[in-house]
Amino acid sequence: MLNHPRTGQPFESPVPPGSGWPGDPATPATPQAADAARVARLAEQAESIQELDALISVCRACPRLVTWREEVAVTKRKSFADQPYWGRPVPSWGSPQPRVLIVGLAPAANGANRTGRMFTGDRSGDQLYAALHRAGLVSQPTSVDAADGLTSNGVRIIAPVHCAPPDNKPTTVERNTCAPWLDAEWRLIAPHVRVIVPLGGFAWQTVLRLLADRVPKPKPKFGHGVVAELDSGLRVLGCFHPSQQNMFTGRLTPAMLDDIFSEAAALAGLSG
Template sequence: MAGLDALVTGCRACPRLVEWREEAARVKRSAFRDWEYWGRPVPGFGPSDAALVIIGLAPAAHGGNRTGRMFTGDRSGDVLFAALYELGLSSQPTSTRLGDGLQLHGVRVTAPVHCAPPGNRPTARERDTCRPWLEWELRQLRSTARSIVVLGGFGWLAALPALEAAGWTVPRPRPVFGHDVRVSLQPAATGSPLRLFGCYHVSQRNIYTGRLTPAMLRTVLSSAAETAGL
């Protein structure tokens, strides 16, 4: 997994994303003008033998693109890590920067797109270009992963073919995303079954409008953790 993470951070496959992430790192947000931004693709975070995997969307321009860690340093991450902490899956409820002491217990957080996109909206082509990284990561986790929580419809559409390529059988027709949707995936050959959970994304918009509440998030994460044996 360490080798995969190192390769991810050197990727320059999508010119639009490379230009945007590096521009954001140069210009910076005024609140972070003293930061040295990461400005590269952001690898997954968490143990390489995780039983529970959380798949998001992409790093935020002034969150993960600044800190170098998924969901770290933005308000979406504040909600996610607080929920994980309440469930005993994180060593602390906040995640501000690399080296802040955060550890995840049995959980790995990743995304289908590893670069910060303009307007938080990667294109379908960028998603598909980045998908081999997710496929590789899921293959690495195949012997230990027992449940996956996908945050949002974009991640769901990216995760299904990646899971199939990584060795699980995805039902036909493919399951439609929805909050608290649950799908059982069987291994295509050897291996263990996997439980797939849909959850609204922890975006500021969803939190502020009440579409996703902390309680709703905890319910999904709790069920996924129980399924994973955590």
Template sequence: MTQTSLVELDAAVAECRRCPRLVAWREQVAATRRAAYANETYWGRPVPGFGPPDASLAIVGLAPAAHGGNRTGRMFTGDRSGDVLFQALYDVGLASQPQSKHVGDGLELRGTRITAPVHCAPPANKPTPAERDTCRPWLARELDLLRPTLRAVVVLGAFGWQALLPVLAELRPVPKPAPRFGHGVEVDLGGLRLFGCYHVSQQNTFTGRLTPAMLRDVLARARDAAGLRPGSPRDA
């Protein structure tokens, strides 16, 4: 990876075609479109992370949604999982508004960057282990570029947790055996605090496995660990 900035990295991510199954699926979805979005032009490409380049908090999800990020070009934007996440980020002072419907809607993240271990929308929201591993260098380079300011990471779901730990192990010591995922789990990695949180999937939020209060609690703890103040940019 030769990218020297997140701007360069994001541009390179958006051109990636390394996983044939994911390329075919994301482009098929973009061509056929959902009826509710029939008049929209889908992004239909890998979705890069977004947020300030000096973020002290990262949120790591799973992969873009077929009719969410794959449509809008921005992680979690335009889908129901994003509705839950952005509301919670707003509630704890990490987002400028409680929803995000499209790129250019005015949303700004405060000291926070959102990304994922897989940048293309996968069929049935299930990337394969091989696709996860093929996409890993993008996440590794992203975290490396964030390393000077990054202080905390929230991982949404076990898939993201399992994908992230090998990446972190390349950048800093990780305990062995590796810490296990669980909601509310907090791990000190020597200057970086890792937080586990159930994914904001509809399956979790509709059934009450993950409530807004549970999500806010983890985000607030991570916000504090990252040295962020509610409603204000990251302190230099």
């Protein structure tokens, strides 16, 4: 058993529900989805973001992902050997009534799977949160762990897959199993969202599926900075994924991220 690096509380890896991990939305009584059918039923019944986050955080519907995320939480990367790992599905993070919605891909094995917060603990997250802070959408430029005090200003970060997948590649079956969680989340937050920022082409396609009844034809194609205007004033704003490769090669730069999130904040009425 290890202590949480910030709170000093002892934790096992992976973290049991209701153990006191900072921000853990679940309790030992939170129902666990053991298969795709149970995911669909629980997601449909969720009545609040808080309830949905709790249900997601204890899901065990994909055996391959459960095995992988928990194995990583026990073996750990050498540089994090002295830290406990979350080792569970990572719920979305941010405002329960967001005006800006950011859509990623899946948690990183030694990033969010370690910290328990979406896009935290790896270089992609470092770039993302720094840009969000410069745009005034989060309270600080760094996101270290779930106890670092970071707060959201009208933004929420979600992903179509909530468990860290081997080689960062969930299977089609795993994506489909996780999809009802995303559908339920959109049902709960849709009235508030004004701008959606998909990070990369796959996230763009995920958003178009989510909004299928509102997408014009022909379907808008992904591109960095592309804005698709849907009905009711909703806009989808494309952004390259802030992956280490994209940032290292210069395909995406901090200035380009700043342009995207400054525009998102302005379109959502969160700037100035």
